[in-house]
Amino acid sequence: MNLDRARSPSNAVAPGPVATELFLNGKSEELIASISKMAPLGRIGEIEDIVGVVSLLAGREGGWINGQVIRVNGGYT
Secondary structure (H helix, E strand, O other), X not given: OOHHHHOOOOOXXXXXXXXXXXXXXXXXXXXXXXXXXXXXXXXXXXXXXXXXXXXXXXXXXXXXXXXOEEEXXXXXX
């Protein structure tokens, strides 16, 4: 597919640990606290932390962004 003609940028969002059912399921409170302490911001992400970046990439403002993987992880590596 010719992305130039389709005007459809191809990007990805790579979230770090986010407080979703999928992430939290089967993890103890102790493990979650430990994972939270590993991140420079001292917490795991919330869905709202990811939404803004997805919205940017999907909207008009993100039209010039192409071929990028945006890490939305609070510095968690």
